Amino acid sequence: MMMKGEMWSNLGSTMAAIMFMYAMFRQYLPPQLQDYIFRYSKKLSNFMYPYIHVTFDEFTGERMKRSEAFSAIQNYLSGKSSAFAKRLKADVVKDSQSLVLSMDYGEEITDEFEGVKVWWAARRNTPKTQQFSFYPSSDEKRYYVLKFHKRDREFITGTYLIHVLKQGKAIAADNRQRKLYSNNPGQSWSGYRSTKWSHVVFEHPATFDTLGMDAKKKEEIKKDLIKFSKGKEYYAKIGKAWKRGYLLYGPPGTGKSTMIAAMANFLNYDIYDLELTTVKNNIELRRLLIETSNKSIIVIEDIDCSLDLTGQREKQKKKDENEEEMDPISKKAKEEEKKDSEVTLSGLLNFIDGLWSACGGERIIVFTTNHVEKLDPALIRRGRMDKHIEMSYCRLEAFKVLAKNYLDIDWHPLFGEISRLLEETDMTPADVAENLMLKSDDDEEDETCLKNLIEALKDAKEEARKKAEEEARLKAEKEEKGKEQAETEEKEKEQSVREDVKEDAIAAKEVKENGVIH
Numbered sequence: 001m002m003m004k005g006e007m008w009s010n011l012g013s014t015m016a017a018i019m020f021m022y023a024m025f026r027q028y029l030p031p032q033l034q035d036y037i038f039r040y041s042k043k044l045s046n047f048m049y050p051y052i053h054v055t056f057d058e059f060t061g062e063r064m065k066r067s068e069a070f071s072a073i074q075n076y077l078s079g080k081s082s083a084f085a086k087r088l089k090a091d092v093v094k095d096s097q098s099l100v101l102s103m104d105y106g107e108e109i110t111d112e113f114e115g116v117k118v119w120w121a122a123r124r125n126t127p128k129t130q131q132f133s134f135y136p137s138s139d140e141k142r143y144y145v146l147k148f149h150k151r152d153r154e155f156i157t158g159t160y161l162i163h164v165l166k167q168g169k170a171i172a173a174d175n176r177q178r179k180l181y182s183n184n185p186g187q188s189w190s191g192y193r194s195t196k197w198s199h200v201v202f203e204h205p206a207t208f209d210t211l212g213m214d215a216k217k218k219e220e221i222k223k224d225l226i227k228f229s230k231g232k233e234y235y236a237k238i239g240k241a242w243k244r245g246y247l248l249y250g251p252p253g254t255g256k257s258t259m260i261a262a263m264a265n266f267l268n269y270d271i272y273d274l275e276l277t278t279v280k281n282n283i284e285l286r287r288l289l290i291e292t293s294n295k296s297i298i299v300i301e302d303i304d305c306s307l308d309l310t311g312q313r314e315k316q317k318k319k320d321e322n323e324e325e326m327d328p329i330s331k332k333a334k335e336e337e338k339k340d341s342e343v344t345l346s347g348l349l350n351f352i353d354g355l356w357s358a359c360g361g362e363r364i365i366v367f368t369t370n371h372v373e374k375l376d377p378a379l380i381r382r383g384r385m386d387k388h389i390e391m392s393y394c395r396l397e398a399f400k401v402l403a404k405n406y407l408d409i410d411w412h413p414l415f416g417e418i419s420r421l422l423e424e425t426d427m428t429p430a431d432v433a434e435n436l437m438l439k440s441d442d443d444e445e446d447e448t449c450l451k452n453l454i455e456a457l458k459d460a461k462e463e464a465r466k467k468a469e470e471e472a473r474l475k476a477e478k479e480e481k482g483k484e485q486a487e488t489e490e491k492e493k494e495q496s497v498r499e500d501v502k503e504d505a506i507a508a509k510e511v512k513e514n515g516v517i518h
């Protein structure tokens with residue numbers, strides 16, 4: 001007896017032969033007969049293969065962005081694959097604690113939803129290349145194929161695919177590992193998919209609960225962040241790009257970087273740590289910023305040190321004046337060099353305002369600085385930096401949070417003295433925290449730590465007093481010196497006037513006596 005598979009393959013080759021004959025003799029048939037044959041051959045092929053295939057490529061669009069649908073399907077299928085597929089690929093996610101399995105290329109699995117059966121297959125096309133490489137080729141094309149019966153077309157395109165995308169996204173949110181990206185100068189630009197960002201898993205423990213600062217200010221920032229993250233419709237309604245700028249300023253060790261980590265943990269965003277000093281020029285800056293993803297915080301630390309952004313315009317003016325005197329060839333060379341090697345304030349501002357606004361939203365940009373007064377006002381005006389947050393020295397409220405974090409205490413009789421000293425002395429939360437670090441598990445240690453802190457505060461207060469005294473002394477000395485100098489200059493001036501008068505008198509006398517003019 002003929003096997004079922006053999007029968008289908010024979011039928012297939014017969015059909016192919018008929019189609020070939022039809023193509024050859026079609027021109028000799030009358031048009032009505034052509035139509036008739038076309039309609040019936042379609043019906044026959046539909047009857048023999050009533051399935052529809054949909055392909056989901058990994059990369060789509062001109063910029064070859066990774067397709068969201070592909071990722072969602074990958075996540076959706078991961079659960080089903082581990083149950084049904086025979087060959088699986090494994091990946092580690094979430095704090096390196098759990099494994100996610102997905103079906104290997106060439107595998108096919110069946111899924112059933114509301115009584116409708118579909119088939120998913122993972123495929124890849126590898127271009128034939130002469131070169132041998134240990135790494136996967138960047139031109140490899142990966143895709144999923146969904147197969148379903150044509151009678152289920154409406155259900156699949158309407159209900160099922162929406163269900164897959166929704167589920168896939170929910171699984172992704174569950175498995176999501178936040179990332180800390182940095183721009184690394186060493187990487188080459190070859191290949192259309194290459195990126196200048198490299199990343200590690202972001203696992204900073206800071207939260208708003210452990211951040212020592214004024215409670216009211218903290219609540220205000222949290223509210224602002226929530227409003228922003230839920231503001232998609234609002235931003236669309238007012239016609240503004242969905243982005244928000246924060247400027248964090250304050251002395252070193254007051255928690256600016258810690259605040260950024262707390263923000264990322266609070267919103268579940270990735271962090272892009274942009275090191276401007278390694279960015280070659282504005283073009284590279286633009287590319288880096290375009291490559292950042294949604295739901296991310298872009299951080300530029302120590303903006304005043306990263307670049308000569310401050311006062312760039314005045315300096316530029318001076319430079320231009322000098323260049324006026326140069327010969328045309330050196331001037332041109334200088335201009336080229338400048339273009340290649342500069343990230344300018346205007347480049348950065350243009351990007352924040354223009355291009356980036358146009359290329360999608362949900363991004364927060366954070367600048368930090370220790371010297372807010374040095375920044376160009378253009379950089380920090382509202383609209384660019386929407387919120388200015390001062391991170392200040394440690395006072396009682398911040399101290400209470402640190403005491404809870406480090407010593408797990410809410411109150412202690414020494415808090416009163418510490419509070420008074422904190423008001424009188426400027427000590428950063430980083431320095432306070434250093435004194436609260438337990439050296440052993442001893443119960444007595446809490447008090448020892450607090451006493452150490454009191455000593456440190458007293459020392460700092462004494463040092464500040466001495467410094468202030470020294471500054472006052474130097475100021476007085478300077479003033480005294482200035483006064484003395486002014487007096488000497490005054491005396492010298494008087495002396496010279498007197499001598500002039502004397503000389504004039506002698507000259508007048510000579511004229512009178514001899515009638516001689518010198």
Ligand SMILES: Nc1ncnc2c1ncn2[C@@H]1O[C@H](COP(=O)(O)OP(=O)(O)OP(=O)(O)O)[C@@H](O)[C@H]1O
Binds near residue numbers: 212213255256
């Ligand atoms: N407000 C704070 N709350 C809790 N911990 C803090 C705070 N400020 C500083 N610290 C502690 O001090 C350390 C240094 O703080 P951080 O790096 O955030 O300071 P910074 O303001 O970014 O300093 P810099 O200006 O030097 O970059 C942190 O690891 C953290 O443990």
Ligand SMILES: [Mg+2]
Binds near residue numbers: 256257258301368
């Ligand atoms: Mg910092």
